[in-house]
Amino acid sequence: MDLQEEAGRRYAEQQGYTVVAVKADEGISGRTWNRKAVKEVMAMVENGEADIIVLWKWSRLSRARLDWAIAIDKVEAAGGRIESATEQVDVSTSTGRFARGMLAEFAVFESERIGDTWKESQARRVSQGRPHSGIYRFGYIYDKATGYTPDPLAGPILTECYRRYNRGESLSQLLDYVLSTGVPSSTRTDANNWNTSRISQLLKSPFAAGFFTYNGQTYQGNHEPLITIEEWESYLVNRDARKGTRKPRTPHNPYTGLLVCTRCEHKMYQHDKHDRATRYMCSGAQTKKLHKGGSIHQSKIDRAVLAWFKERIADEADAAARKATQKTPALPAANTTATLRRALIKEQSRLDSLTAKYVDEVIPRVSYEKLRDESLKKIETFETKLREVRVQQHQARPKVDPKLLEAWPQMQAVEKQQILGLLIDRIEVTPGHDAGHVIIVPKWATAAAE
Structure with a gap:
């Protein structure tokens, strides 16, 4: 980054530009547009805080065609310019803009070529039974030459965790066991950096059984397993069984929700x-x-x-x-209320339809009034029966011992x-x-x- 900044400052001095800020995204690939420094310099030009963005190379802005084109368009629309300290072209001419486009296209080509090579390398590793990367895995030691080999200290601990889980121990009990060993969860943490979530994720990985996953698929690895296939399958069965038998939450007070x-x-x-x-x-x-x-x-x-x-x-x-001195009426059937409500709604709909026909002059007034009175009488009867049922249901209260x-x-x-x-x-x-x-x-x- 020092080399790039030095080249940019030297170019700005040669052109007579005043440097108002230096922005850099260290360790972040130019493939992604979601970079803090890129957003900041774009905002500075759009807000009038800067006129020119000086890059080390054109590829430093972005190695994605669409993002690169959007950046150029935004800056030029705001009255600014983007220039390169090491790949200088005159963008005021059509030839210069063409050259700039070719340099950007070459950067995209290089990015895609590197990506294809990396994918081929990962696919080759997977076909050889090796994980796509050499990340740290608890229970194993990684070496570029020999790959993953069982860790004589952490390996037996992971094996014991599977066996204890299959015997019925909970994740909390496994946590107590692992903490008692004093072995850290990774090479970058101390021995106390363990929790049940970490143990759960560790057990879910099929790596200890001799497998590894890549792009959502499971492959047979060439590393030495820490547990047998039978122990792994037993773990899967026990894990699924425990998912369906979780204890319901017990309320701590009787008035919850009331x-x-x-x-x-x-x-x-x-x-x-x-x-x-x-x-x-x-x-x-x-x-x-x-x-x-x-x-x-x-x-x-x-x-x-x-x-x-x-x-x-x-x-x-x-x-x-x-009750001992008087006779009480029988309680209506449980579905009586629903039946009466349906009948009431049906009769109300019939009355509405009847009124609509009268308004449209489909039926004469005399016929309408006769049918209307009959319908209103039925509605009143249904409403009365509903009230009676509710009163009787109201009287049927649960008893308190x-x-x-x-x-x-x-x-x-x-x-x-x-x-x-x-x-x-x-x-x-x-x-x-x-x-x-x-x-x-x-x-x-x-x-x-x-």
């Missing part, structure tokens, strides 16, 4: 602070600053839920006593959540240290309001 803030109608979430009592925070107050005082103690919610249980148990006892009050404090969060999910639609909370209060909204109250 608490709603009455001030902003946002959900409330659990918030623990070390040894302090559990509180629930309003997401609208915390993240969107919709109001202040967006928290409430869980103990206040617990008391409200238990009080609601007691009230339900008392109501059910009264209902049972009344009186023993629940005694067992509730000792129950796990997941058990509490299952019970609350059957009985409660939501818990409306007005947060606040002093004014906070709780309202339980049962599922049958929501159904009756529909």
Whole structure:
């Protein structure tokens, strides 16, 4: 880079140019247009901060035809120029522009030729059973002459990881084992740079079984495997089996998804602070600053839920006593509501069609009024029956076992959540240290309001 900068400064001095900035993309191929320095110098010309871009060679701008043409067009449209310090041509003439184009085309040709040679080299390595590159692989030592050979220190560790995994150990247990060996995950890290993701990726690679991947395909390698084919296939079976048997997430509190803030109608979430009592925070107050005082103690919610249980148990006892002295109507079939709704919608559509025909003078007024009155009467009948069904369904509430009050404090969060999910639609909370209060909204109250 020093040679290129020196040539550029010398050219600028010869031409009488003032150097306002030096930009370079060290270590980045000229094949890609997505380079910081290229974008910066283009922006400087477009913003009037510079008039001329001086390159070491024309190929330094880009070795892609389209990108090169776009760059020239943008700079010249902004009133600037691009010049080369070592390949000087007069771009003010047609001959000079042709020469510049030929130099750029030759750079593209060289880039493509090198790329083709590299691809051929990689393909030849793959056909010989060698990976396309000699990158570091845990468990092996790489040498240009001999290729990959098992590492006497790391190799047995990787083999043991596969065998432990096939015996049923988890990735966390494998992590503990690998850390206990004190062996680093690569030559550039210390022994503590291990995690379960790193171990998972290591096991997924078929390299230890004598294979390698290239362009998404698996090939047989000529390196010595660390595990047998049977051990590799056993790993694949165990890995796929574990994917389908992940344990469901266990809730840490019974009110997950039930608490709603009455001030902003946002959900409330659990918030623990070390040894302090559990509180629930309003997401609208915390993240969107919709109001202040967006928290409430869980103990206040617990008391409200238990009080609601007691009230339900008392109501059910009264209902049972009344039922003994009076006959209650049978509960409608489960599909009665859906049937009535379909009939209601059908009759409403019939009335709309009838009205459209009357407006279009397809049927006379007398016939229309007669059919309209019949349809309105049917609609009223369906609506009345729907209300009656909802009332009866509203009365059919799930019962609360009186023993629940005694067992509730000792129950796990997941058990509490299952019970609350059957009985409660939501818990409306007005947060606040002093004014906070709780309202339980049962599922049958929501159904009756529909």
